[in-house]
Amino acid sequence: MKWIVRSLGALLVAVLVAHVAFHLGSSAPQPRGPGFGVSAPRTKQHTQPSPVVVSTDPAPDWETTTQQFVQAFLDHSRTRSVRLRSVATPRLATLLARTDPAKIPDGRPVGEPRAVAETHETVTVAQQLSDGSAIALDLVPDPTRAAGWVVTSVRPGAR
Numbered sequence: 001m002k003w004i005v006r007s008l009g010a011l012l013v014a015v016l017v018a019h020v021a022f023h024l025g026s027s028a029p030q031p032r033g034p035g036f037g038v039s040a041p042r043t044k045q046h047t048q049p050s051p052v053v054v055s056t057d058p059a060p061d062w063e064t065t066t067q068q069f070v071q072a073f074l075d076h077s078r079t080r081s082v083r084l085r086s087v088a089t090p091r092l093a094t095l096l097a098r099t100d101p102a103k104i105p106d107g108r109p110v111g112e113p114r115a116v117a118e119t120h121e122t123v124t125v126a127q128q129l130s131d132g133s134a135i136a137l138d139l140v141p142d143p144t145r146a147a148g149w150v151v152t153s154v155r156p157g158a159r
Contacts, residue, residue, distance in 0.1 A: 062123045062139050065149040066113040069137060070127050073154065074108065076101055088151045096154070107131030123149070126157045134158060 065087050072083030073096065081097035088096065107129030116136070117124040125137045134157035142150040 061147045062115070062125065062149045063113055064147040065139060065145070065151065066125045066127065066137060067109070068147070069151045069154075070109050070113070070135070073135070074105060074129075076104060087145070087147075092152060092154070105129055105131055105133050105135070107133055113137075122152075128157075 069084070069087040072080060072087060075083060081093065084093040084096050110128045110130050113125045113127045115123055116126050121140065123139045125139065126134055127137070128134045136155050136157035137151050138153045139149045139151050141148060
């Protein structure tokens with residue numbers, strides 16, 4: 001009977017130590033994203049993270065990413081999927097690569113892209129097209145991208 005009590009006591013101490021260690025570790029300050037004020041997620045990595053950051057622009061440029069995405073999105077050629085991968089999330093680029101070409105708008109961008117909603121974490125942009133339609137994009141900061149932003153979604157916009 002004594003060995004059961006000792007085993008349960010040791011188990012209780014181990015659980016208590018793990019609980020305290022977990023909560024002490026989570027109270028440490030979170031690292032900040034480079035220049036965006038966005039907290040980076042805390043993850044344990046078994047590989048060495050790459051120190052190379054593609055974006056050297058001190059003020060990331062969502063307008064450049066938007067223009068590049070719109071041009072790639074409206075592209076009917078074989079280079080469309082490659083161009084989309086450079087400015088969209090992998091999932092979005094894959095989904096758009098599977099789009100029926102007949103469903104791709106025939107218009108061209110008209111005017112400059114316009115931010116319709118903006119926070120430090122995301123920008124929603126509207127782009128008018130020459131065929132009378134419009135598209136709306138959501139972008140988030142991504143320091144690994146050339147312009148510092150990546151498109152996460154696209155949908156029909158307000159005309």
